[in-house]
Amino acid sequence: MSRKLPYSRVSVVGLGYIGLPTAAVLAAHGIDVIGVDISKEAVNAINAGRIHIVEPGLAALVQRAVGAGLLRAAEKPEAAEVFVIAVPTPFLQDTAGATPTPDLNYIRAAAESIAPVLKPGDLVILESTSPVGTTEQMSQWLQSARGDLVFPQRDTNSPVDIHIAHCPERVLPGRVLEELVENDRIVGGLSAACSDAAVAFYRRFVRGNCIVTDARTAELTKLTENAFRDTNIAFANEMALICNHLNIDVWELIRLANRHPRVDILNPGPGVGGHCIAVDPWFIVSSAPEQAQLIKQARTVNDTRPTYIVEQVQRVVHSLKNPVIACLGLAFKPDIDDLRESPAMQITLQLAKTLCCELLAVEPNIHCLPRTLVELAVEFADLDSALARADVVVILVDHKEFLQLNTTHFSHKSVIDTRGLLPRLDNGERGEPQRGSRGLLTDTV
Numbered sequence: 001m002s003r004k005l006p007y008s009r010v011s012v013v014g015l016g017y018i019g020l021p022t023a024a025v026l027a028a029h030g031i032d033v034i035g036v037d038i039s040k041e042a043v044n045a046i047n048a049g050r051i052h053i054v055e056p057g058l059a060a061l062v063q064r065a066v067g068a069g070l071l072r073a074a075e076k077p078e079a080a081e082v083f084v085i086a087v088p089t090p091f092l093q094d095t096a097g098a099t100p101t102p103d104l105n106y107i108r109a110a111a112e113s114i115a116p117v118l119k120p121g122d123l124v125i126l127e128s129t130s131p132v133g134t135t136e137q138m139s140q141w142l143q144s145a146r147g148d149l150v151f152p153q154r155d156t157n158s159p160v161d162i163h164i165a166h167c168p169e170r171v172l173p174g175r176v177l178e179e180l181v182e183n184d185r186i187v188g189g190l191s192a193a194c195s196d197a198a199v200a201f202y203r204r205f206v207r208g209n210c211i212v213t214d215a216r217t218a219e220l221t222k223l224t225e226n227a228f229r230d231t232n233i234a235f236a237n238e239m240a241l242i243c244n245h246l247n248i249d250v251w252e253l254i255r256l257a258n259r260h261p262r263v264d265i266l267n268p269g270p271g272v273g274g275h276c277i278a279v280d281p282w283f284i285v286s287s288a289p290e291q292a293q294l295i296k297q298a299r300t301v302n303d304t305r306p307t308y309i310v311e312q313v314q315r316v317v318h319s320l321k322n323p324v325i326a327c328l329g330l331a332f333k334p335d336i337d338d339l340r341e342s343p344a345m346q347i348t349l350q351l352a353k354t355l356c357c358e359l360l361a362v363e364p365n366i367h368c369l370p371r372t373l374v375e376l377a378v379e380f381a382d383l384d385s386a387l388a389r390a391d392v393v394v395i396l397v398d399h400k401e402f403l404q405l406n407t408t409h410f411s412h413k414s415v416i417d418t419r420g421l422l423p424r425l426d427n428g429e430r431g432e433p434q435r436g437s438r439g440l441l442t443d444t445v
């Protein structure tokens, strides 16, 4: 007789970019999954075998899992052995200029919603990106809701009814299904027994290593990874400012500096977008404001970048009579359709608000422009017609379609190249930018 594997019934709470792929991958490993989401549309779509987000391979996986009866969605939590919480953790900014603070209300609501169905022996894993101390806080919220059960508190190894751990998610959009299985996991239990329980769960579907630490270190690990990226990008962006001031080609400068065996400077750009790198460093700053000076400054450097690019465009436009401007790219990174927190969107919006000239936007990954741009009379254009009509081209994203161009497409135009695309076209490079490949931030071809 086959023995039942541990954790055969799992509830994933929050079925977005992280939760839904996680639920589908668990189901693909033969685990009975109940997905929970407060969005009726998401629940209905999933139960019909459809998906409401874009991620390669996910539609087929969800359809199979739902068809096999291994994945089903609900608006309210039901009993399970493991609860994986993957709800949003945005930040709040009360007043302009104030340090943003993390909004933990989604985690609190999710925890309070699962509390009534918890039973001794269950495991609760917080996967949402969280400021230090959130996992302990979540345990306290659960304890307040369920006085009849014993929940773990920090640094105590006394017996508990419910195990709790933080395991931050580090997948890359576009590669989520592979990375969910292959990436190493940081497993931070509120006690050693909590970590053991969480490792036993992840071993059911993760091929990467499960590396054990405590919950607070796990929380800070994830934030540190993104703060590190943000700070390094800020350094490149600051070098771009310095080079512009001193009339030096930043791309050539970085290419030369990177010839040093222990130097690896990233590329400057129009700013930092997305929901992780531009958000997570604030969780460190708000919890250690005196200490996190560099991290805070990096955020400021990257956040002011779109305004700087807008000023550069304005300067170029000022010298031209009734110019047509084309913005190439709106997404927050290449080859995706996600415009949320995108510096390219921010720049296009600011240009539309401040310039009285024809503004074209090219974004090959969407079917129509967002309403905010339409209302400002921005015209959705395809790449060929935008290049035929524009006097000024602002390159904001290095989508693969733009990498197929050659420099003659930009002849006799003013080009503000925030991605170092032109030098790559010169060199016939079609892929990832070489760090510091030659080129100019602002150029007239």
Ligand SMILES: NC(=O)c1ccc[n+]([C@@H]2O[C@H](COP(=O)([O-])OP(=O)(O)OC[C@H]3O[C@@H](n4cnc5c(N)ncnc54)[C@H](O)[C@@H]3O)[C@@H](O)[C@H]2O)c1
Residues within 6 Å of the ligand: 013, 014, 015, 016, 017, 018, 019, 036, 037, 038, 039, 042, 086, 087, 088, 089, 106, 109, 110, 113, 127, 128, 129, 130, 169, 170, 171, 172, 173, 275, 276
């Ligand atoms: N998207 C990424 O690439 C990524 C990568 C690593 C980590 N993260 C982190 O993972 C977490 C989730 O991010 P996401 O991108 O999946 O967010 P998302 O907005 O795509 O999805 C969150 C889902 O949670 C649902 N929800 C909100 N409150 C709920 C509640 N009380 N009960 C049930 N469902 C609820 C929402 O309706 C939504 O469908 C965040 O902390 C994020 O920072 C995201």
